[in-house]
Amino acid sequence: MTIAVEATNDPLSVNHASGTMPVTHRVVFLLLILLSLIAPFFVYPVFLMKVMCFALFACSLNLLLGFGGLMSFGHAAYFGGAAYVAAHVAKVWETTPEVAILLGTLSSTVLGLAIGSLAIRRQGIYFAMVTLAFAQMVFFGALQFPFTGGEDGIQNVPRGDLFGLFSLRSDFSLYFVVLVISFGGFLAIYRIIHSPFGLVLKAIRENEVRAVSLGYQVNHYKLIVFVLSATLAGLAGATKTIVFQLASLTDVHWSMSGEAVLMTLIGGMGTVFGPVVGAAVIVTMQDYLASLGAWVTVIQGCIFVISVLLFREGIVGLIAKVLRRPL
Amino acid sequence: MFELIGIPPQALFGQLLLGVINGAFYAMLSLGLAIIFGLLNIINFAHGAQYMLGALVSWMLLDYLGGSYWWALLLAPVTVGVSGVILERVLISRLYHLDHLYGLLLTFGLALIIQGLARNYYGISGLPYAIPPELSGGQNLGFMFLPNYRGWVVIASLVVCLATWFVIEKTRFGAYLRAATENPTLVGAFGINVPRMITLTYGFGVALAAFAGVLAAPIYSVNPNMGADIIIVVFAVVVIGGMGSILGSIVTGFGLGIVEGLARVFYPEGSAMMIFVIMAIVLLVKPTGLFGRTA
Numbered sequence: 246m247t248i249a250v251e252a253t254n255d256p257l258s259v260n261h262a263s264g265t266m267p268v269t270h271r272v273v274f275l276l277l278i279l280l281s282l283i284a285p286f287f288v289y290p291v292f293l294m295k296v297m298c299f300a301l302f303a304c305s306l307n308l309l310l311g312f313g314g315l316m317s318f319g320h321a322a323y324f325g326g327a328a329y330v331a332a333h334v335a336k337v338w339e340t341t342p343e344v345a346i347l348l349g350t351l352s353s354t355v356l357g358l359a360i361g362s363l364a365i366r367r368q369g370i371y372f373a374m375v376t377l378a379f380a381q382m383v384f385f386g387a388l389q390f391p392f393t394g395g396e397d398g399i400q401n402v403p404r405g406d407l408f409g410l411f412s413l414r415s416d417f418s419l420y421f422v423v424l425v426i427s428f429g430g431f432l433a434i435y436r437i438i439h440s441p442f443g444l445v446l447k448a449i450r451e452n453e454v455r456a457v458s459l460g461y462q463v464n465h466y467k468l469i470v471f472v473l474s475a476t477l478a479g480l481a482g483a484t485k486t487i488v489f490q491l492a493s494l495t496d497v498h499w500s501m502s503g504e505a506v507l508m509t510l511i512g513g514m515g516t517v518f519g520p521v522v523g524a525a526v527i528v529t530m531q532d533y534l535a536s537l538g539a540w541v542t543v544i545q546g547c548i549f550v551i552s553v554l555l556f557r558e559g560i561v562g563l564i565a566k567v568l569r570r571p572l
Numbered sequence: 573m574f575e576l577i578g579i580p581p582q583a584l585f586g587q588l589l590l591g592v593i594n595g596a597f598y599a600m601l602s603l604g605l606a607i608i609f610g611l612l613n614i615i616n617f618a619h620g621a622q623y624m625l626g627a628l629v630s631w632m633l634l635d636y637l638g639g640s641y642w643w644a645l646l647l648a649p650v651t652v653g654v655s656g657v658i659l660e661r662v663l664i665s666r667l668y669h670l671d672h673l674y675g676l677l678l679t680f681g682l683a684l685i686i687q688g689l690a691r692n693y694y695g696i697s698g699l700p701y702a703i704p705p706e707l708s709g710g711q712n713l714g715f716m717f718l719p720n721y722r723g724w725v726v727i728a729s730l731v732v733c734l735a736t737w738f739v740i741e742k743t744r745f746g747a748y749l750r751a752a753t754e755n756p757t758l759v760g761a762f763g764i765n766v767p768r769m770i771t772l773t774y775g776f777g778v779a780l781a782a783f784a785g786v787l788a789a790p791i792y793s794v795n796p797n798m799g800a801d802i803i804i805v806v807f808a809v810v811v812i813g814g815m816g817s818i819l820g821s822i823v824t825g826f827g828l829g830i831v832e833g834l835a836r837v838f839y840p841e842g843s844a845m846m847i848f849v850i851m852a853i854v855l856l857v858k859p860t861g862l863f864g865r866t867a
Contacts, residue, residue, distance in 0.1 A: 382848035542688030549681025
């Protein structure tokens with residue numbers, strides 16, 4: 246199965262042997278850090294935190310889809326599952342926020358292990374359907390379990406004090422915590438895709454049969470990347486809960502999985518920075534067009550159609566093509 | 573009145589009937605998905621939206637033009653089928669040289685557009701659609717009460733499913749279709765217009781979804797989300813059955829509907845999960861699906 250990554254923009258092709266980061270990546274990283282340090286002085290911090298959570302969510306999907314070649318259409322299950330667990334832990338068990346985020350993330354690891362070990366038994370289009378179906382099962386669970394609060398979700402989750410010391414009630418102090426978490430997640434993904442493990446993943450994506458013939462336990466690799474991806478999606482979901490103090494059915498709904506796919510697609514599948522750009526674009530669009538109601542769905546559908554037909558490299562993929570540098 | 577394992581027969585047979593009805597919709601929708609997948613190699617994510625369109629078109633026919641249910645049964649599948657033919661020609665046919673997943677993404681986008689538009693113009697509250705007067709009332713079968721319309725849905729869907737099976741397995745056109753599924757290049761070399769066959773197949777699969785939508789309109793109210801709710805379950809049905817066999821799709825669809833109905837009697841809390849649990853078991857025991865062939 247080959248997905249996206251057309252022509253030049255293969256981020257795995259450079260410098261993985263020497264272990265150093267290519268210059269273009271360093272520059273982009275520096276720009277991103279600089280931008281995220283200045284931005285909260287000019288833009289509403291909650292909006293920025295939303296962008297960062299969704300960027301991490303989209304990056305987690307991109308790890309699976311763009312680098313592992315596995316199309317998960319049910320990533321909302323890990324995002325939303327972790328959101329519910331983190332909300333429950335923070336509100337009912339009254340723990341500090343880092344414990345809530347940690348437990349939420351771990352719950353997604355377990356869920357990813359369970360669903361992943363079943364889903365990797367099918368390939369391609371069936372894989373997408375299986376992940377979607379199991380995510381729907383999680384949705385029904387969220388609707389029925391007593392602790393999730395049904396249609397209301399879990400509201401008024403306390404932000405609490407980080408390590409019991411620093412209050413996160415102000416958006417500004419929370420902003421920097423979210424920044425550290427999302428950058429940490431992003432760096433983890435960067436490390437994974439540039440490791441020997443990432444190279445094997447690429448080999449499996451390009452030619453699974455050949456990877457098997459070379460003696461790789463393909464299913465182990467697939468399962469590991471699936472669990473890693475689910476964990477990072479969970480980290481994004483749990484962090485989102487602390488920011489918005491809310492876990493609701495929207496977080497586990499199939500349209501949330503669709504949004505992650507859309508962000509990855511429009512930013513550039515299989516690029517390092519694409520999903521970040523995609524998340525920024527989609528979240529900004531939703532924010533500006535929120536008053537249009539159901540038209541947002543129509544516009545998102547149109548973006549899907551146009552991207553698939555005319556714009557498969559995505560924004561970052563296109564820039565990488567012009568610069569002839571992997572991004 | 574006698575009781576079966578503590579459950580009154582009315583409740584048991586009532587849920588069983590509901591299960592058969594749901595199964596009829598699973599069967600018709602998964603059949604369409606399987607036919608489209610066989611020839612186009614894409615999973616038609618818009619299938620649920622097109623099912624909803626079938627119901628919506630029949631509601632519009634009645635509301636704007638005063639057209640009866642029977643006209644809707646004919647015109648709604650034709651209208652939606654023609655729209656499907658246009659979609660295939662203009663959009664989907666551009667993706668055949670790419671990975672299958674792009675087809676999934678494109679049709680997902682189409683589903684969002686159709687649903688969003690329907691929600692904009694018709695709201696989410698659901699539009700009532702009356703049972704046609706010829707089919708109102710019901711039969712008392714002694715052990716249960718059978719509403720005429722529900723009986724009609726079961727019969728109509730069975731007839732349509734078996735007719736589709738007959739066309740594909742027993743006619744010359746069906747033979748071409750099966751051959752093109754195996755090897756389109758070779759069939760094209762024999763002078764058969766494969767691209768046109770692909771277009772017509774997509775149109776037919778979509779029309780089948782719309783037909784199911786018309787049948788569903790008087791049972792569930794016409795609602796922009798009705799397709800999204802059912803299509804994910806149908807995906808699970810397709811994974812359980814495998815898409816290799818036409819008859820397999822029909823049997824799996826009806827079978828799972830009945831199992832779900834039984835679950836609603838004996839373990840109501842878990843009935844929504846039932847099909848997904850079965851999918852997990854099938855993936856463990858026979859990953860290719862009950863009627864699937866090894867890829």
